[in-house]
Amino acid sequence: MTTPAIILCRPQLGENIGAAARAMKNFGLSDLRIVAPRDGWPNEKAYAMAVTAKPILDDAKLYDDLHEALADLNVVYATTARDRGITKEVITPPEAARRLRKVPAGDKTGLLFGNERAGLENDDVSLADCVITIPTAEFASLNLGQAVLLCCYEWFKAEDHTPVSKIEHNPIHRKPTRQELFQLFDHLEGELTRTGFLFPPDKRDHMSRAIRATIHRAKLTYQEVQTLRGMIVALAKGKHRAQPKE
Known part of the structure; x- marks a missing residue:
């Protein structure tokens, strides 16, 4: 099974690109795709934030157009906190992770994230199979790096078998x-x-x-x-x- 690609569509801050790479490194993902970053690429601030995840940035694929970034993927879920007025199924990150884990071997999957200011546009969302919305108590908008972290964590957790409790072997x-x-x-x-x-x-x-x-x-x-x-x-x-x- 291939791990999901993380697609950042028109990201603005290099720090958030670095934070996304760091989240990917934490939870076993490596395919980072960056579409039309505002400040160009490569980005020094992204590398400063990435720390040990710099190899993910080195291997990141750069695209001018979202269609190109998604072209080889079989399943794509778009993340957004807004009601876009589009008829799309809306699922939670844990449900998205469960479904991605069940995708047939050989099929490529991706998680699509919008920019920090306005998120994804309606045309962007229309290219995805369904929408992921992260439940929050009040303010629905999350930092881009935080959103990537939560989705990567849920994907990892769906097949994680770490004991819920243990004693250190000291x-x-x-x-x-x-x-x-x-x-x-x-x-x-x-x-x-x-x-x-x-x-x-x-x-x-x-x-x-x-x-x-x-x-x-x-x-x-x-x-x-x-x-x-x-x-x-x-x-x-x-x-x-x-x-x-x-």
Whole structure:
């Protein structure tokens, strides 16, 4: 499956072209097409904004006419926040990404974006299969770079399998062994017995089980177990550091 081309139609600011390239780099897209940029091409400000995405700008294709930029594409979605009075299906970025992922292998696709001042013209939109509108709370118009970022992200996310939650694989962030937990239980319960907290004796076992259950629910890391043991030592021995003078 080919990745969608990003077509910037008559962009005005080089910074936004660079931001679009950067968004593409972040989410695995590389085919950038620029139609009649206002300030010409190449553009120093675009390169300054692109940072590590400069190769995408190096390979960007420049066109004088939108028809030429779209000529080899089989599926094109146009992004606009305005009601253009044209009979076109309007879809959200996630739906656009879902559909693009289902395009038959070998077919080329593209996402079309207008300029910063007025977006796409009606004639531009008429060349697309449907319209993408990004839902917003109030002000519907987005910065060009932001719009490209959101659409690229949704395309990437449609097939992304990153776990929704994970623990970093740093040795200090690993799960503690049973032995390390047992040592924490013994240490804590020993000090609580010494200070008279686990009293009376006939309730000691029940209270100890409740403490252990609380620790288990916390899902502590190895580092957290060691920190707790250090806290117990400090409290039990009255260890303290000198406080800074006011």
